[in-house]
Amino acid sequence: MNNARPAPELDPDANPASVARAIVLRQLTHSPKSRFQLSQKLAERHIPEDVAEAVLDRFEAVNLIDDAEFAHMWVRSRSMHKSLARGALQRELAEKGIAPDLAQEALEQIDDDTERGQAIELVRRKVRPSMDLGEAAERDKYTRRWVAMLARKGFNPSLAFQIVGEVIDESRQQD
Incomplete structure (x- = not known):
């Protein structure tokens, strides 16, 4: 039996921006995410695109979303712990919606x-x-x-x- 209160996204009267902020914060609490991953999660939860973009822009402005930092961290971690080469890491970064120039910069960590x-x-x-x-x-x-x-x-x-x-x-x- 679950005594937790229902998630705000289940309330049809909830403010979409508040729901979007709660979703993004919850996602970032679990692990770093790219902007693309977060926008996909918001779309899955039926957050209107304009609201999602505004919330993501705000999170980016306060540096809670930083695709360049995410890419650098991802490359360091996956290279060190999974022994993945640049080719595999480049594919993974593309799947996570990281821009090719940011991915290339992050991949330069591996010689x-x-x-x-x-x-x-x-x-x-x-x-x-x-x-x-x-x-x-x-x-x-x-x-x-x-x-x-x-x-x-x-x-x-x-x-x-x-x-x-x-x-x-x-x-x-x-x-």
Whole structure:
């Protein structure tokens, strides 16, 4: 049994701007959001577009919504915790409605060496002593798997093949 009072958006007599502000504040309390994500949430709740835009403009004016800061934070977090490459991060930012120029600026935080190091570490974590990487069929099987894994994480295919080859060679030399 839920004793919480009903959400303001359920009251047909509620002021749409007040409802919109409450929705935006609740969304921002859970996690940072882009302006696009918040506008989608307001549209889902049937907030009139002009009211939604006015509320979002006000939140932007007081720096509670900042797509550039959101993009920088998103890239740092997803790169560090999920080891996503720039390609995947760029797609995610686009899905969140971040302008291409803001996304590009945020992606500049990740340099080639960092991205390469992440890819190497991802593949190294997959190598097991029980794998017979000296056998061509086994080597090919794991190459396909690991390149596909890196591709899902947004790494360039040529870089993925190069890194997988290097890690396999490194592993074979240790045996």
